[in-house]
Amino acid sequence: MKIKNILGMMLLSSLFFVACDNDEDVRTDDGLTVKFSSSIEGLIPSRAAGSGWDSDDAIGVFMLKAGQALSDANIVDGAANKEYVTATGDGRFAPAVGQTISYPADGSNVDFIAYYPYTVINNYQYAVNVENQTSQPAIDLLYANNAKGLNKDNAAAALSFSHQLVKMVFNIKAGTGISSLEGLSITLGGMKTQATFALADGTLNVEDASGKELSVKLSPAVEGVVGEAIILPVAALNGGSIVFTLPSGAFRWEIPANQEYAKGKKYTYDVELRNSGGGVTASISATIEDWIDAPKQNINIDFGNTTPGDGSKENPYTVDQALTLTQNDVWVGGYVAGVQQTRAYTVKTNILLAKTAGETDPSKCVLVQLVDGSDIQKALNLVDHPELEGKFVKVLGNVESGVVSNVTEQVGGAESGTPQTQNIFTESFDGQDLSGGSKVKIGSYTGFDNGVGLIFSDEYGTADVRYLKSTANNNVWFPADKDASLKISGINAAGYTNIKLTYKAAANVYNAGTSIDLNKLKVYWNGQELTVPSKVVSKDNGDANVFYELVISTGMTASANAELKFVALGADNNLGLRIDDIKLVGDK
Known part of the structure; x- marks a missing residue:
């Protein structure tokens, strides 16, 4: 959904969405199909021009027991992350194949939680990543959890969505001495870019190690250029910056210390770039407004100093x-x-x-x-x-x-006094094309990302690397009813602290009623077994070969020649397990 002037919800013969506050009384013959009306707090577009939905926009919906927390045990009738799509972009949403939600026939009460944009959800956590700003709608997270205590007798469930991130807009004009804005770029520095959003309670947990420079999306406007960015909320930003770059020079504005960027607010900067002969300067006025109402504050900034420095910290020599x-x-x-x-x-x-x-x-x-x-x-x-x-x-x-x-x-440099989180090891298994159906034993595979200095082996000789069509990439397969392993020797983790392992695991739960805990795939670090978090997957929950990310953050100590091993014993693995995208990080 491109957060535009409407958020559609459900209509017609199944689960549909209609325009803001529209409440059509449409039911199927059984009278149980859920109907929704919806609204968004504020109707600020997520791009500079245009309104309405785009074709194939999709949202995710959960139905759970009334008054209960969002969890596997409380999902009603398997209605977890059901996908609804507006095929033509007219704001009318229909369920994807097999995704229809119906009220319980016994009349019991239920609650609803919904979000946009639709994606795969692991452990009811929405992965937020704003590094790529090229498509603003794709990263503009919306959330609704207000529809509670409803049943088959309710005419409609009214969902109220709110923005969970922060919008920045730059209105840029060429002033005196600037003939063209061609070649302009804007970058944001000192901001975090990744987080997890808990769909159960709407909390956002920012990843401290995700700091990265962001490139603002620029579009031509009637007068000048419009820049847009969506960033993570922050209560008190320190060390942030905005850099405006033209072919004639780059100019950095240090964002004031303890600057708040609050969720659901839009921060608009009106910028005029000038060159009066002493160099390019920028005159900025800024307003801050909710995406509903508009309390404002004004900030006047002049950066791009053209006067000589005096050698002080505040005014260094040029x-x-x-x-x-x-x-x-x-x-x-x-x-x-x-x-x-x-x-x-x-x-x-x-x-x-x-x-x-x-x-x-x-x-x-x-x-x-x-x-x-x-x-x-x-x-x-x-x-x-x-x-x-x-x-x-x-x-x-x-x-x-x-x-x-x-x-x-x-x-302005890296914080050398504070350990920085760094990558130690990553492996995607995608260095060799196996899309033709080849299955290669661990000892014979040649496409490892980190082949130099490392040894990949399977002490049982049963695991292999193979291609999975549903994910369009390679993974390691641990066959059912057989002992199998993946051992990676020679990992250099010397000098690291707070070592954390993440990997993706899936199971071959294809038959009705089958289930398995992904922690049946044991993990060892230098011969010591690590505690793997529990994640039960099942056919009934639609988990067949669906990868879930597992995280282990304890039990791994620094070592110059570390060994990481994954083991699935045949006695525990009666369905077949897969692993992909292994990553080790640590502080150093």
């Missing part, structure tokens, strides 16, 4: 000044442009700072020397932190004719 300056214990600020003599980022001993982001001429850059093993090097070197390219940083040190040495402080 790159132009530092190229001719000789002075000790002063601050210099600039945009990270690379390293001396190479663009391959194989050097940790220096970085280049430029007046503008994207500079490629080293003669226009200041060379910042990084002492081996120092915290400054850990925070600023581009080998470990390539994401710093184009970022604005400040350093405190001795300046002599374009070289900064003896750096003792920095602002």
